[in-house]
Amino acid sequence: MSHKIRTRVTAVAALAALTLAGCSSDPEPTGDAGTSATSAATASTAASGDATDTDRTKIPRLRAYLHSTMAFGAPMINFDKDGELEExxxxxxxxxxxxxxQLRAAMMQGDAQVAATPAYTAANLYNKGVDVRLIGQVVWGMLYVLGPDTAEEGDWDGLKGQKVAVVMPGEMVDLVFSYLLAENGLDKETDITYVPVNDPRQAVGMLAKGEVDWAVLPEHLATVALKKTAESGKNLKRVFNLQEEYGRATGGPARFPMAGLIMPGELVDAHPELPAAVLEEVADTTAKVNDGDDATIRAIAEQYDMPEPLVRDIIPRLNLEVVPASESRKQYEEFLEVLATVNPDVYGGTLPDDSFYAE
Structure with a gap:
């Protein structure tokens, strides 16, 4: 069993990936959306004859295709490191x-057998004919509004007239923030000076230079920004925890199913036991992450080139919990409908049907 993790971005730059993937950037699918890893797996398995003692048919490769961000890197840091998926x-x-x-192509061409996606991207792919199944939720919100340390926490009126940098305009961070602004009686176009920022690193620089006093950021970028601004002599804090604000606005839990895992539908049909096995593997690592297991924290720190104490500080704010799709469907659909109040097309216009949710 081989375990290969390739890091292609730095710790700060990696955070941009999680906020990608709105319907604005989703291409129209071409070709047969049913193409997946299963046909190749079947042929290869027939040739190799590999099977477990229970005659389970093995697939040649199980590739996890993730965001390059700590929110997904952490729960997948030991993905099958102990050989739990070798059967x-x-x-x-x-x-x-x-x-x-890249994500759509990988899912359609069988290059990925499990992939991490923002909530609405999974539904958008499905509604555009890509044969994917949602197997579970993992990230339950990690968005914060940073502002002056003198600001009153939770006071939305304090944002009036302020210049606010919002990373990845039109995507997850922007959608959640825009919804909560409206729910608290503020108009993004008239009550604040909205500063869209495509590169999260730029937002950190703008805060440090005093070009803006407020910014809407995901973790772990929010922690990095607080550290950088403090070094430049500017004292900021988390004025709004958007998970808590979401709970107040909706009357529900102070969290939302921000991102989860999908698999090719044909693969799920051919190997119905595989989604549960993948979720169990991710859940085991997530428990170690949340419990602060020394070896796991060390691995995350090495992966993201960050000090272990800083990683431990960030972990609780990533809000990691593995919940199967069948158990989280209600919250998932409610979240999609909330996002649709900001952008009606964000998930493709129709809630996915029953077949979207893996058992």
Missing amino acids: YADEVDVDYWDSVD
């Missing part, structure tokens, strides 16, 4: 996607 696949590896084009 399902001959080889396990991890790679990273940078755009929805």
Whole structure:
């Protein structure tokens, strides 16, 4: 069993990936969306004759295709490192996607057997004919509004007239922030000076230079920004925890299913036991992450070239919990409908049907 993790971005730059993948960047699918890893797996398995003692048919490779961000790097840091999935696949590896084009192509061409996606991207792909199944949620919100340390926490009126940098305009961070602004009686176009910022690193620089006093950021970038601005003599804090604000606005839990895992539908049909096995593997590592297991924290720190104490500080704010799709469907659909109040087309216009959710 091989385990390959390739890091292609720095710790700060990596955070941009999680906020990608809105419907604006989703391409129209071409070709047969049913293409997946299963046909190749079947042929290879027939040739190799690999099987477990229970005659389970193994697939040649199980590739996890992730965002290059700590929110998904952390729960997948030990993906099958202990060989827990070796009865399902001959080889396990991890790679990273940078755009929805890459993600869609990987899912359609069988290059990825499990992939991490923002919530609405999974539904958008499905609604555009890509044969994917949602197997579970992992990230439950990690968005914060940084502002002056003198600001009153939770006071939305305090944003009036302020210049606010919002990373990845039109995507997850922007959608959640825009919804909460409106729910708290503010108009993004008239009540604040909205500063769209495509590169999260630029937002950190703008805060440090005093070009803006406020910014809407995901973790772990929010922690990095606080550290950088403090070094430049500017004292900021988390004025808004958007998970808590979401709970107040909706009357529900102070969290939302921000990102989850999908698999090719044909693969799920051919290997119905595989989604549960993958979720169990991710859940085991997530528990170690949340419990602060020394070896796991050390691995994350090495992966993202960050000090271990800083990683430990960030972990609780990543809000990691593995919840199967069948159990999280209600919250997932409610979240999609909330996002649709900002952009009606964000998930493709129709809630996915039953077949989208893996059992």
